[in-house]
């Protein structure tokens with residue numbers, strides 16, 4: 001039986017212009033759970049299935065980089081029980097998905113302040129990065145304990161140290177030098193940002209890297225997000241005219 005997304009996927013590929021890099025703010029897990037009178041972690045659990053769905057959809061469409069906002073620095077202020085559930089979910093994700101990701105040539109990178117993770121979660125993500133290091137179809141970056149302002153501050157501090165130690169001149173502080181000190185070093189900027197659950201905010205996500213990204217906001221709550229929604233977001237992207245600050249020719 002043909003999947004309802006098949007026709008749209010064919011159309012997207014014929015059109016050309018699949019975004020190389022898609023970034024996603026996965027929002028609405030709590031509301032999804034609340035609507036079902038379930039505890040919030042049940043929403044995160046359901047959100048994990050949507051992560052699998054978007055990775056598979058990304059591979060099908062030929063997306064080269066997928067960057068998912070899984071846990072922000074601000075999320076450390078949530079109740080300890082919810083943080084614990086999210087960390088266990090991360091370990092669970094690694095255990096369940098590691099082999100599938102490796103066999104699909106997905107390379108996983110974890111972006112953020114990993115020193116704050118529990119030893120078990122840290123060991124799990126280190127193992128996942130090592131197991132998938134050779135993947136070259138899709139780079140999946142999971143932002144965990146991530147905040148864009150902290151990322152930029154860290155890069156500025158590194159450059160300041162290099163200048164103070166005489167290894168760099170102030171005029172050598174360039175955009176390229178900054179970009180090379182961000183967690184995303186070596187990854188091109190996102191072409192498309194998807195945010196679920198209808199909120200119109202950046203929430204301290206990739207503030208430098210999203211400078212010229214197209215935004216697609218959908219009311220769908222993250223656990224309900226399917227590859228069909230991903231393909232619709234790509235179709236929306238393909239209809240945009242990207243000018244990068246220049247005029248249309």
Ligand code: FPP
Nearest residue numbers: 026027028029030031044047048070090093
């Ligand atoms: C935002 O929803 C979502 C999160 C804070 C966690 C995202 C985690 C997952 C999708 C599952 C785990 C993923 C991996 C890769 C293991 P919210 O809780 O802020 O929702 P709300 O705004 O409705 O309260």
